[in-house]
């Protein structure tokens with residue numbers, strides 16, 4: 073994990089050549105003992121033994137025993153001084169996948185924290201990224217981060233990926249390419265975002281090696297040759313910088329560094345340059361003790377070589393999104409060679425190299441612990457929006473729960489496509505995100521293979537399968553819980569269309585009544601008649617005219633008369649007579665509404681009020697609220713109840729009862745006995761008064777049913793008065 077200097081750097085050393093590199097716990101144990109207590113090392117060793125037994129007989133593609141893999145992953149994590157639960161989880165990270173071991177087994181032996189970490193890693197393992205879906209890379213990265221919750225899960229996953237990349241050699245060509253592509257697309261950027269720079273560079277170079285072996289080797293040779301050619305120049309500059317800083321009394325560590333191959337390659341690709349045109353394959357790094365010194369060092373270097381205008385960047389004042397801080401400048405070196413220099417403090421350097429892992433890595437160095445911890449905390453806070461703050465180191469660790477993108481959830485289709493939805497989104501939102509038709513026809517949902525209510529809020533990583541039927545249709549109740557604009561607007565649109573269709577159906581019935589009243593059978597009206605009528609009268613479609621009738625925009629009698637006239641049957645004089653009443657079933661949907669004021673029920677004499685554009689509102693004949701409109705006959709339509717309504721209707725009754733214990737229970741029991749439901753009840757009565765008013769909204773089949781309910785209620789002694797409420 074150590075970064076090479078210009079002199080010792082050898083990219084090919086990254087690549088695993090197979091054979092005999094079997095990991096032993098002994099080596100790891102030594103590394104662990106350097107920063108852990110003996111009892112902690114013993115715990116990791118117990119995890120090692122458990123894992124070794126579980127993976128017994130399994131081999132890696134290289135021929136090594138499988139246990140070598142978790143041991144190596146654990147070793148990588150020990151470079152960051154990760155804590156015991158993370159190390160144990162790393163040791164066990166594949167046992168749930170590959171062996172019958174369950175999460176409960178792990179929790180029992182190693183505690184809940186370890187089990188949760190292993191489970192987190194296993195969940196990430198189940199997700200397979202399809203490289204074709206490159207556009208989804210960003211979503212995928214976000215999802216991985218959001219799913220992990222605990223940053224240690226990501227660190228284990230990244231170490232796992234690093235070791236798999238290091239041992240990719242024995243795999244089949246296709247698999248190598250797929251894994252390398254995924255690493256470049258998903259895992260290297262995550263490492264970069266978390267500030268894990270060494271890991272990031274190694275992942276990129278390994279991916280580059282497996283994806284483009286020829287380009288890799290050509291570039292590697294070119295860099296090696298350049299290294300020879302430019303060695304003199306590099307050491308000259310290095311000496312000059314050291315001397316200058318010394319002259320200015322600045323204490324600093326200066327190193328030369330070579331950029332990693334993939335970054336050189338990207339630069340050539342991005343700017344369309346030949347290798348000979350890429351000069352800044354070397355950089356110099358100056359580490360100083362504090363921030364003021366960094367700026368003084370910058371000034372002294374600018375007096376050594378001239379800075380190239382426009383190349384200076386102050387990432388100390390304005391840190392990068394991943395918390396990186398440094399001063400960057402490019403100088404005109406000897407022979408006009410551009411020289412990149414980074415200047416930063418030691419603490420900034422730690423974070424620049426290890427990023428999120430610097431918390432574990434440097435927490436034991438007593439003197440700077442608080443400062444580093446604080447910096448790391450700040451870093452995490454800006455990056456991860458951590459809510460909880462704690463001075464206590466242990467508690468702080470417990471609280472590093474990563475929630476990078478708190479406002480979004482990422483879920484899958486059964487085919488593995490990812491959708492990003494706002495937090496709080498439900499299965500219905502998902503259905504509409506997939507396709508409008510899927511939304512309109514959804515009737516049920518399976519979340520992670522189990523049936524769930526459509527209103528279920530989705531969580532990160534859920535696999536969501538929407539079940540549709542041809543006759544499914546949006547439910548107005550969905551509007552109560554959908555959160556996406558898309559779902560909302562499509563449901564609204566559909567309901568509007570529905571209202572139109574229902575209005576057209578009602579309009580047809582109203583028109584048929586009017587035709588019969590004119591002594592014409594509806595079936596007698598020919599298509600030709602309709603066509604002529606539409607041409608002469610409106611230019612609208614038949615369906616639109618019917619909907620207009622249903623919505624009260626046209627009078628049925630007028631349309632009926634005009635239709636018959638369009639028949640042109642000479643000599644057949646039709647006299648407009650009494651228009652028959654339209655029957656109401658109560659199940660017409662949005663085209664017919666039962667007025668809330670009087671709540672008509674079957675058996676009540678009723679009248680229809682044509683509410684232009686909204687449909688028909690049914691009132692009782694004696695409803696007081698309509699009295700003033702009665703004078704305008706154009707607004708009214710004769711309606712009557714269908715003899716067979718088969719539906720329960722709401723009705724309101726008011727009771728005055730004597731204030732005695734248990735009277736409400738008696739009333740409720742009586743209503744239930746009569747086969748009615750109580751939809752709502754309100755009570756009012758002054759304290760200490762002898763009587764209470766109770767207002768019930770009940771559900772009854774019709775007037776006869778209501779009469780039965782009221783008769784039963786009258787038998788209760790405490791009931792003084794009882795009346796149905798209208799208006």
Ligand code: MN
Pocket residue numbers: 141165166232
């Ligand atoms: Mn693994």
